[in-house]
Amino acid sequence: MSDLKTRVLEDVKAAMRAGEKDRLSVLRMLSSELKNREVIDAIEVTDAVVTATVEKMVKQRRDSESQFRAGNRPDLADKEAAEIVMLMGYLPQQLTEAEVLALIDQAMAETGAASGKDIGKVMGWIKPKVAGKTDMGKLSGLIKTKLG
Template sequence: MSLKTQLTDDMKAAMRAQDKARLGAIRLILAAVKQQEVDTRTEQSDSDIIATLTKMVKQRRDSISQFSAANRMDLVAQEQTELDVIQQYLPQALSEAEVAALISQAIQETGAATAQEMGKVMNWLKPKVQGRTDMGKLSGLIKAQLSA
């Protein structure tokens, strides 16, 4: 079953269960997916949807930190609820050991030796880790291995 179909089915289930928080979050996801389809004029694949979900997770995390700094716990709770629902549709996160192994493999296969060649490594890794790890942390780990 495609991710979009699963989202639609889960939205219907949330409607039947009258779970307003979950329903609202799923509607936000579907709206973002629909917006991407309108913008690109193409049907979104599962990998495209995962990219959209990853962006939404990053936005929610940023919002939570901003709302926490402003002491708006009501908004933090709402964003956290949305974040929890969005993360249910992302693939299982990679462990630090798995990420390190993938980075080593990428460096070996691309032949990258300096930090200037980091783009090669990122291009090799991105399709394998999309939605499964934080790309900012990944960038730092790659830089550390290339400069060592």
């Protein structure tokens, strides 16, 4: 069992003991999603799988939060934002924008990327290095901006 999955399961127990209903709800959703990946996809849950699952859940909540804010529902948007904060605790330390831009420059230099048609080359080079450490949507936007 992965270290992250073990941590999630231990945190579920701790949240139950402490009576932290909101935190427990988020952790149970995460635990359920991991169990689904294990059973339905028939894969072993590694730290990489946990990270990818958490990233997916964070992305879903960011989308929901922006829709709730657009729909003038700050109460629901704030709930989604709080869940994002809880989930982010299971991701590696996030890269700063300067670090991401430096990696993009390095990727462009090493792949010879010079125009918009080379976005795939840059993404292919950089994606394994930043998995779980940055928002992939923002990364894609930064790459597009750099390549013109």
